[in-house]
Amino acid sequence: MRAAVPVTIRRAGPEDAPAIARVLYESFVEFRALYTDGGFAATALGAEHILIRMQEGPVWIARRDEAVVATVAAVAKGASVYVRGMAVLPATRGSGVGAALLRTVESWAAGDGYGRMFLSSTAFLTSAIRLYEGFGFRRMEEEPQDLFGTELFTMEKVVG
Secondary structure, three states: OOOOOOOEEEEOOHHHHHHHHHHHHHHHHHHHHHOOHHHHHHHOOOHHHHHHHHHHOOEEEEEEOOEEEEEEEEEEEOOEEEEEEEEEOHHHOOOOHHHHHHHHHHHHHHHOOOOEEEEEEOOOOHHHHHHHHHOOOEEOOOOOEEEOOEEEEEEEEEOO
């Protein structure tokens, strides 16, 4: 039996933008028909938009065998941290990589004194929602948001 290849998580740099864009696309393309065109484009960002996100807040990648297999980004919003751009390649899902990335974001948020994390999701991303709930996120009671015609809801978690 072959041993599992470890995953390493690190802050992404500009040189990682194309790999992050690939992970976003490959992670969400199976759901493409459930998004509007604008909603999918805003989810599966290109490398140029990844570079902009890197200026707004930290972006992390998870690597296995030198390949980027998952990513997440965060941006400060007042006393909270907005978790965005969370993506795990289909072949890597269920391996604990998503939870490891969320722990990384939470550690960064707590270390910088933020008291809350929140994120947006769509109802059809059921595996992601289970991950978020297992990590302590709870759906907020508020009106759904609109991402270019794709309905989103917000989940939050108290940090610390």
